[in-house]
Amino acid sequence: MERLGTGIGWRPEIADAVERMPGVDWVEVVAENICPDHLPASLRRLRERGVTVVPHGVSLGLGGAERPDPHRLAALAERAGALGSPLVTEHIAFVRAGGPPTASARLEAGHLLPVPRTRDALDVLCENVRIAQDALPVPLAVENIAALFSWPDEEMTEGQFLYELADRTGVRLLIDVANLHTNHVNRGEDPAEALAGLPLEAIAYVHVAGGYERDGVWHDSHAHPVPRPVLDILTGLASRVAPPGVLLERDENFPEPAELEGELDAIRAALRAGRHAATGARAEGAGAGAAAPSGRAQAPAGASGSGPARQRLGLAQAALLSALVAGTPAPEGFDRVRLRVQARALAAKRAGIVAKVAPELPVILGEGYRTLFLAYALGRPLTGGYRRDALDFAGLLLSDGLPEDPRARRELREWWLERSGPAPRSRRPAVRLARATRRVLSRRRPERSGK
Template sequence: MKPMARLGVGIGWRPEIAEAVERLPGLDWVEVVAENLCPGHLPESLLRLRERGVTVVPHGVSLGLGGADRPDPRRLADLGERAVALGAPLVTEHIAFVRSSSPALEAGHLLPVPRTRDALDVLCENVRIAQDALPVPLALENIAALVNWPGEELTEGRFLAELVERTGVRLLIDVANLHTNRVNRGENPLAVLDALPPEALAYVHVAGGMERDGVWHDTHAHPVPPQVLDLLGELRARVDPPGVLLERDDDFPPEPELAAELATIGAVLASAPPAPPARTADRGTDRGTERPVDAGTGRGAAAVPEAGGARGRVGVAQTALLSALVAGTPVPEGFDRQRVAVQARALVSKRADVVGRIAPELVGFLGPEAYRREFSGYARHRPMTGGYRRDALDFAEHLLVHGLPADPAARRRLGRWWQDRAGSRPRNPLGRLVRWADRLRLGPRSRRAVA
């Protein structure tokens, strides 16, 4: 595996802190959520950073490489297009599943894959498909989770190590996620670090969170806690990471606080004991599979064997859990029902947050408190099936069908808002919204007569 180019210390670029990021002293690189970019219309801030020589890495969140389905070629093409537009040295994604295809359900969140041989076989094949489609190397991130899968066969460290051995993929290690899993799943983060092949490390994520009712929430909205910085030091004692990045997604602090957090991360890296030299592969094959390694990419030249029946078994298990989380079906046997309930509530809360950000007019039509209440009621009976923007339109449709908002003027504005965005594809099984668009002046009594 070829040595990873050095990135240095960076920060996650977000539109809300774009100007502050440009002013941060000594900034080496930034990471940007790939799905938030349009390659032909990159934000001016990112263009200015690139002109200064700041590396920009696209970070994907929607591939679902740990899912039972093969990667969507369109999503892969989109991710590759963003890498090319940014001149990125690599792209990153997650070891997670995010959807099921039968029935069609979306989590809107990264969910853990079971650490089983079946799931590893499926993941390895999906990674190979992605590697062959992408124009730059791929690195995968370990995720945080609230629930444990029953019947797991591998530790996280062994799962990651075998993934690297079989595919040559690089790793993005999130030490905040390791801490989260220590609290929520009772896992030993040092054992994970000890099992990692150091030559596979692409870079490291550091982020903040908070504990509530015995559960650690990986919020990316709080300062980085000492426990996470300690894990960064432990990782640094084992390997010299090519890059470290601070993630912050909400409740952005003043610019001096961001700069101070970056300085603290740099100090931890400088003060940790020197890491031993990274070991290199001792033979010209991917360890564990005897596939010849491509000298240019470090990947196995032969395809990962077809997963066969593993896809079906993994798909059934993942769909059962996802359905329990987003559609209220029974919790599969072996799962902690309380933890599944906590995760289900967290998914609804995240849906409300994201829909409120991409369609703030909906919050304005209802008011913040009523928006949260109505969205929670809607989401309990309407799993997401087409992404957050479709979810926003479906929620607006739900409000109109149920005569909301109560204020007629706000209801008319919502109707116009929905009609402008839904275009010629209204999604109302009763066909009522076509009549709604022409009858926005009617009051509740007249609407009932029309329906």
């Protein structure tokens, strides 16, 4: 496996800072956020300097009941080729459910959701991973995700699930130590036990990220500093194996470059502490431990992800996702309190994305935007994408006589009419709103430091 070194997640908001950071050996980019024909200039410059760029997918849904979408696989392959990447990565998660296999409406989560650690889910995941491997021009690595809730009646630990996945498919693993901490707080899972059960030789690289705790629930925000417990898990991992690469993820609330550089230094220090703690027992442990096979292993006889396993998994995932985004009753065995927390987290993330694709809405609605959107989103699934979501949200507010301020309601009506018809009514309302948006955002900009 190629040695990557220490890296950071490339985001447009910190692109200039990343280019200037000392000691950045490689970067990771969200695959869906770039166009292969029009790579950002910053990424082109990094590649010209010899910095490795790895595309990280978020929408494939390898843990879903359906086989991977060929178009999404082709898009991921195209990005790997355009970036000259040595590998691509995705998640062990499902992001959509329903549709023809379950004779129900297709639902989108807009987020990564955990798969049950069951034989059915493992069989489906293994088959989906093999399909993806056959479609991609470079090796695939898959990431363990964070979860706010647990599936009932799980049959394996995370370590057992990942070990068997790597053993049966030869896939590499992207281990997120922040997600191990999340699962420790939210699911009572011991990170040391999870590390002990992993096929360490299958690790392609490691993610490190921050989050926050609220009411006993850890939220993997990627918007806060990396906490000490996460660095300690990284040290524990480094005492067992030398990971080929380690990467800092930050998606929001970007601090000053010096703070990001400080977090990279803390990651390097955690790795050094792990290497220092390692003794001759590492070699003995590695020999006795689990190593992923170098080639693709065949599935055990009778283990196939097709047919009944897919149907059972599909029905279970559709019922769960419907409870999270459509307000239907929680399936039996789930912690209803945790599902409510997850549902609100999904709605809040949706509100943030809509605010980015339709920035005029928070300007028009002011501080009430978030409250109004959460009331709209809880129980109303995402359909037709986020721009359609913004229009539906505005249309519902107007039909309810909201917002109460006549001026804001008039501006919202103009915005909605401008975008909801087959052709724009007039350029003037849009121009006025664009100017108003720029004025408000320019007043807010100095306040964006910190959280």
